Amino acid sequence: MSIEVEDLWKIYKNRVEALRGISFSVNSGEVFSLLGPNGAGKTTTVKILSCVLKPTKGKVSVLGFNIPEMCNEVRKIVGIVPQEFQGFSDLTVEDNIKYFSSLYDKKSDIDELIDILDLKKYVKTKFKQLSGGYKRRVAIACALAGDPKIVYLDEPTVGLDPKSRRNLWDIVRDLKRSGITVLLTTHYLDEAEILSDKVAVIYDGRIVRIGTPKELMSEFNKSNLEEAYLALMESLGEQ
Numbered sequence: 001m002s003i004e005v006e007d008l009w010k011i012y013k014n015r016v017e018a019l020r021g022i023s024f025s026v027n028s029g030e031v032f033s034l035l036g037p038n039g040a041g042k043t044t045t046v047k048i049l050s051c052v053l054k055p056t057k058g059k060v061s062v063l064g065f066n067i068p069e070m071c072n073e074v075r076k077i078v079g080i081v082p083q084e085f086q087g088f089s090d091l092t093v094e095d096n097i098k099y100f101s102s103l104y105d106k107k108s109d110i111d112e113l114i115d116i117l118d119l120k121k122y123v124k125t126k127f128k129q130l131s132g133g134y135k136r137r138v139a140i141a142c143a144l145a146g147d148p149k150i151v152y153l154d155e156p157t158v159g160l161d162p163k164s165r166r167n168l169w170d171i172v173r174d175l176k177r178s179g180i181t182v183l184l185t186t187h188y189l190d191e192a193e194i195l196s197d198k199v200a201v202i203y204d205g206r207i208v209r210i211g212t213p214k215e216l217m218s219e220f221n222k223s224n225l226e227e228a229y230l231a232l233m234e235s236l237g238e239q
């Protein structure tokens, strides 16, 4: 088992109950997607799993390392593409990737990352001068710089043009092929359907469905995940 979460709660200081007892597990090498409306608790979950935020209550472990107690170990084996990645604006693309690489003992090949993400043209360009889509690509390269065993991708395809979005799908498939576990959040149900072994739908801090895309589609008798998701939201009273 790669990720185990049991009765996880997150109550922010302003008393917002962002997570109200979620439980799920992710097998090694699986692509697992967290779906759900804005504010449901997806990013909060990703932040806890990557040791950016402490859980309020519950059991969380990543490759057997408990969070928050063993976060030093967890940080060595996970790569994160945060929803709002902030690169170093005055550093070049290459230096941003090198910086992230320097944080890890184990490293990926930087030239290979630049190649995979099609960043060659921009290696000497400052991060702040990049377009939004290229900033996303740098974020992904930085997440992979430490040769991680688990990768969290929080809405990685927002702002990517259609071809770049497909490229990212290929990257996710390659990660899976090389045995890396991928936890994805996305509002694009087509990509969730194509890429995910399993999906969990979070609604108002709780998991309301968990299963394969096919299981969700057959529950609602729909031929694609987006229709099934919309039917689920309707059943929950979401406008």
Ligand SMILES: Nc1ncnc2c1ncn2[C@@H]1O[C@H](COP(=O)(O)OP(=O)(O)OP(=O)(O)O)[C@@H](O)[C@H]1O
Pocket: 012, 013, 014, 016, 017, 018, 036, 037, 038, 039, 040, 041, 042, 043, 044, 045, 083
């Ligand atoms: N630092 C914070 N302090 C207080 N409340 C927060 C904080 N961060 C998030 N929240 C609240 O927690 C809830 C869950 O937010 P979260 O960012 O996890 O949602 P999300 O599912 O990622 O949404 P989106 O699809 O918009 O990215 C929301 O009600 C949000 O307003």
Ligand SMILES: [Mg+2]
Pocket: 042, 043, 044, 083, 154
């Ligand atoms: Mg989010």
